[in-house]
Amino acid sequence: MLSYLINGISLGSVYAIIALGYTMVYGIAKMLNFAHGDVIMVGGYMAYITSSYLGLPYGVAILISIAVCTLLGIFIEKLAYKPLRSATSLAVLITAIGVSYFLQNAALLIWSSNPKSFPNMVNFGTLEFGNIRITSASIITFLSCVVIMVALTLFTNKTKVGKAMKAVSEDKGAAQLMGINVNATISLTFAIGSGLAAIAGVLLCSSYPNLTPTTGSMPGIKAFTAAVFGGIGSIPGAMLGGIILGIIEILSKAYISTELSDAIVFAVLIVILIVKPTGLLGKKVTEKV
Numbered sequence: 498m499l500s501y502l503i504n505g506i507s508l509g510s511v512y513a514i515i516a517l518g519y520t521m522v523y524g525i526a527k528m529l530n531f532a533h534g535d536v537i538m539v540g541g542y543m544a545y546i547t548s549s550y551l552g553l554p555y556g557v558a559i560l561i562s563i564a565v566c567t568l569l570g571i572f573i574e575k576l577a578y579k580p581l582r583s584a585t586s587l588a589v590l591i592t593a594i595g596v597s598y599f600l601q602n603a604a605l606l607i608w609s610s611n612p613k614s615f616p617n618m619v620n621f622g623t624l625e626f627g628n629i630r631i632t633s634a635s636i637i638t639f640l641s642c643v644v645i646m647v648a649l650t651l652f653t654n655k656t657k658v659g660k661a662m663k664a665v666s667e668d669k670g671a672a673q674l675m676g677i678n679v680n681a682t683i684s685l686t687f688a689i690g691s692g693l694a695a696i697a698g699v700l701l702c703s704s705y706p707n708l709t710p711t712t713g714s715m716p717g718i719k720a721f722t723a724a725v726f727g728g729i730g731s732i733p734g735a736m737l738g739g740i741i742l743g744i745i746e747i748l749s750k751a752y753i754s755t756e757l758s759d760a761i762v763f764a765v766l767i768v769i770l771i772v773k774p775t776g777l778l779g780k781k782v783t784e785k786v
Contacts, residue, residue, distance in 0.1 A: 499629055501751045502744060507635035507704065509743020510642035514697040515720030516727070516735035517645060518690035524730035525666045525686040528578055529586075531593040533694055534717015535600035536573075540566045540695030541702040541712055542608060545615055555618040563695040570691025571684050578687075579680070597714075604710035612709050615702035638700045645693065646736045653732070662686060666730075715759075719746075722766050728776030737777060 515537060522530045540562045548558035577596050581589050621633040653659035664672040665682045673679050694713075701716060702708050719742060727738025745765055749758035769777065 501747050503629070503631055503635055505744030505747035506740055507632075507638050507743070508747060509723075509740035510638045511697055511701045511704070511739075512716065512720045512723045512742050513642045513736040513739025514645060514693055514700070515716060516724040516739045517649060517732060518693040518697075519721050519724040520727075520729050520732060520735040521649070521686055521690045521693075523724070524732075525662050526578070526683045527666070528589050529593060529721070530573075530578075530687070530690070531590070531717070531721070532573060532577075532596035532600060533690065534713035534715075534720070535597050535604075536566050536569060536691050536694040537698040537701065537713035537717060538604060538708075538710060539569060539600065540698030541615060541708050542604065542613075543695070544618065544699050545613055545702070545708055548616060548618070549613075555616070559618060559696075559699050562699060563692045566695035566698075567688045567692040570687040570694075573691075574684055574687040579683075601710050601714070608710065610709060612707040615706040615708045617703045617706070618699055619703050634700070634704050638704070641696065641700065642736060642739070645696070646732060649689075649732050658682070658685065719759075719762065722763065725776055726766050726769060728778040731776070731778045734776055734778030741777075 515533065518533055519530065522528055522533070543562040543565045544555075544558045547553045547561045548555055553561070573596055577592050578589065581592060617634060619634045619637045621637075623633065624631045624636070651659075653662055661672070661677045661682050662685075664675065664677055665679055669679050672682075697716075697720075698713065702712065720739065723738035723742040724735050725738070726742060727734030727736070729735075742762060746758050746762050749761040753761065
């Protein structure tokens, strides 16, 4: 049972890091970037290519992956989402799905559909406590999640740029009148979210080493579910939702059914939203008329 919980926390930490990217973009720009999962895939391929083909050290490969995904996030925001700032939510959603399919098919053309065997870039041995074995990947994934969550919380609450992000999330028009560069702030938000996607891609592929053009699709959907589960727009909620989701998925696979585990995860989400529509840590927003 304890080993399943450890695996669930490790998987949930990956979901949480991805969910933090979702919740940053939605919290600031009020956009659902469904291409976020495919940025994870791009991050995985960048780390794989730079380490396996170019022979660079894993640390350098990870940094290059983060840099590429950060620039990709800015590019996607400028090209696809910026022209839709005043468009309907449906238009933004359809565009996000289009960007997602574009990235998947571009990866398919470049790298083909053959799975790549991703190296474990965070493998530094295994800790053993009796019958319990904890891999270094599990420890690093969880610690990365905690550090990122704390760093984002401090960044948004304590820095000038972070406070500008909160102002933009409250009212873009008023923020612009106060001298805040709304376009730059939203671009920075996408950059941070995409950089987190690269980290999540490396951690995910290190634990589940088959890398394909659709690697990020299901984790991206589950991470979005985790963000909603914890209260989308809430940074601690994204982490909590991700970890709980990971534990539910692993326990469902272990004790109920591997085939039904995804259905159980989404069923739990439905129940939670019926009881608490704003998510576990989400706040109810009252609109003034």
